[in-house]
Amino acid sequence: MLPPNAESSTFARLLSAPLPELLAEANAEIMDAPSELEAFEGVALRSPKGSIQVVLPKARSARFRDTMARRLVGQLLGADLLPMSALDVHTFGGAR
Numbered sequence: 001m002l003p004p005n006a007e008s009s010t011f012a013r014l015l016s017a018p019l020p021e022l023l024a025e026a027n028a029e030i031m032d033a034p035s036e037l038e039a040f041e042g043v044a045l046r047s048p049k050g051s052i053q054v055v056l057p058k059a060r061s062a063r064f065r066d067t068m069a070r071r072l073v074g075q076l077l078g079a080d081l082l083p084m085s086a087l088d089v090h091t092f093g094g095a096r
Contacts, residue, residue: 011081014074019066026073028052035059044072052076 014022023029033040033055042056054069074081 011074011079014070014079014081019069022070022073023054026052026077028054028069028073030054030056030065030069032056032058042068042072044076046076 017025027050028044029052031053033042035058037057040057042054044052044054046052052073054072056065056068060068071081
């Protein structure tokens, strides 16, 4: 996995890289959340081995899923996400 200061974790890289490329660089994959979770927006989980699972609601638009995947991966990689601060993101458990 790339270190937090790697070029791929910069804000510009998060916005410009093709999503499959960004996910591959971050050792991340997108998973669909159960459809019963209507209000669920998404979560990214990092395993102890460093891989990242981005869980997103399947019923959302492609644009929503793309934006949230980039946001959540960026957060776990330590990117400066201040330009995206309008999104409400919380970290639960563990150290940040």
